[in-house]
Amino acid sequence: MAALSKKLRSVEGGRLMFWCPGCDGAHQVTIGEGPGPRWGYNGNPDAPTFTPSVLVRSGHYVPGQEGKSCWCTYNADHSEDPAPFKCSVCHSFVTDGRIQFLGDCTHELAGQTVEIPDWEEA
Structure with missing residues (x-):
């Protein structure tokens, strides 16, 4: 991982990463040519724009996982020692x-709507 700015990190495989204050974790998008989903990027590491939207889902919100065991069911079954995931x-x-x-x-x-936080603050 390499710092492109206070807001963005470059990750192997053409990915860029920013800190999400809503999730209190990093989100990644893949830019450039190649297989798989790709996002447009305005090239500004200090004030990035990615298109289209960024959608991150986990657990039972992932398509095909509805009704299956997930972090909700795990944490309900392990309320005395829940996982740090949800x-x-x-x-x-x-x-x-x-x-x-x-x-x-x-x-x-x-x-x-909020500013992308600097990595040092996150």
């Missing part, structure tokens, strides 16, 4: 260094 949705537009969290997010920043 089922979630984070859906956003990243434009000019700001993250616009859409209403389908399952975290507390749903519906809000």
Whole structure:
């Protein structure tokens, strides 16, 4: 992982990574040519824009996982020692260094727009 700016990190395989304050974790997008989903990138590491939206799902929110065991069921069964993971949705537009969290997010920043935090703050 290499620092491109205070906001972005470059990761192997043509991926860029930014810190998501809603999830309190990093999200990655893949840019450039190659197989698999690719995002457009404005080339500005200080105020990045990625297109289209960034959608991150985990647990039972992942297509095909509905009704199967997930972090919700694990943590309910292990309430005395739950895992540090949870089922979630984070859906956003990243434009000019700001993250616009859409209403389908399952975290507390749903519906809000915030600056991408610097890695040192995260």
